[in-house]
Amino acid sequence: ILNVEQSPQSLHVQEGDSTNFTCSFPSSNFYALHWYRWETAKSPEALFVMTLNGDEKKKGRISATLNTKEGYSYLYIKGSQPEDSATYLCASYSGGGADGLTFGKGTHLIIQP
Amino acid sequence: EADIYQTPRYLVIGTGKKITLECSQTMGHDKMYWYQQDPGMELHLIHYSYGVNSTEKGDLSSESTVSRIRTEHFPLTLESARPSHTSQYLCASSEGWEQPQHFGDGTRLSIL
Numbered sequence: 001i002l003n004v005e006q007s008p009q010s011l012h013v014q015e016g017d018s019t020n021f022t023c024s025f026p027s028s029n030f031y032a033l034h035w036y037r038w039e040t041a042k043s044p045e046a047l048f049v050m051t052l053n054g055d056e057k058k059k060g061r062i063s064a065t066l067n068t069k070e071g072y073s074y075l076y077i078k079g080s081q082p083e084d085s086a087t088y089l090c091a092s093y094s095g096g097g098a099d100g101l102t103f104g105k106g107t108h109l110i111i112q113p
Numbered sequence: 114e115a116d117i118y119q120t121p122r123y124l125v126i127g128t129g130k131k132i133t134l135e136c137s138q139t140m141g142h143d144k145m146y147w148y149q150q151d152p153g154m155e156l157h158l159i160h161y162s163y164g165v166n167s168t169e170k171g172d173l174s175s176e177s178t179v180s181r182i183r184t185e186h187f188p189l190t191l192e193s194a195r196p197s198h199t200s201q202y203l204c205a206s207s208e209g210w211e212q213p214q215h216f217g218d219g220t221r222l223s224i225l
Contacts, residue, residue: 004155043117043219044214045216
């Protein structure tokens with residue numbers, strides 16, 4: 001995998017349901033994997049920065065896991081709420097470029113009441 | 114509360130004009146970045162800076178230029194705007210790759 005890929009591209013989830021989505025990234029020269037939440041008309045907000053294989057991070061109802069050997073990360077949202085509606089971006093850092101990130105296209109999540 | 118500021122938020126302007134997009138941060142971060150996003154596409158790194166008087170081009174080729182005369186200020190300039198420059202531009206700063214990047218609200222640029 002040369003690029004960062006996210007799936008699905010968009011997702012409709014009923015309020016109260018749990019959901020998850022995937023980020024695939026190049027496993028060679030891996031340094032870090034970032035997750036951001038981007039709400040409409042706002043700036044991207046950092047959720048997690050993960051560096052170690054097997055890392056799991058949690059922030060409220062949102063959690064993420066990391067597998068650096070196979071190059072994927074999952075983001076989980078438990079008990080989705082309308083305020084979770086946003087685009088979720090993942091980005092990898094593979095060295096160089098003053099720590100500039102390579103982003104995926106994002107997963108657009110819509111929570112339906 | 115934003116610690117990184119971009120102006121303007123929106124700009125519609127004619128072809129051939131010189132444009133400067135402003136970006137300032139109050140966190141004292143040495144590393145700053147400009148990303149460009151076309152509709153439905155990824156954010157692409159177009160410029161970055163390690164600190165004062167340091168600027169480099171990113172992964173995506175861009176006709177824009179940047180300067181870093183002060184730590185807190187990282188403006189992006191288009192000398193002669195063209196319709197192909199129509200896009201969203203986001204500025205960010207960070208302490209390093211293990212730390213999250215802080216983003217501004219972005220500038221939506223439309224060249225007629």
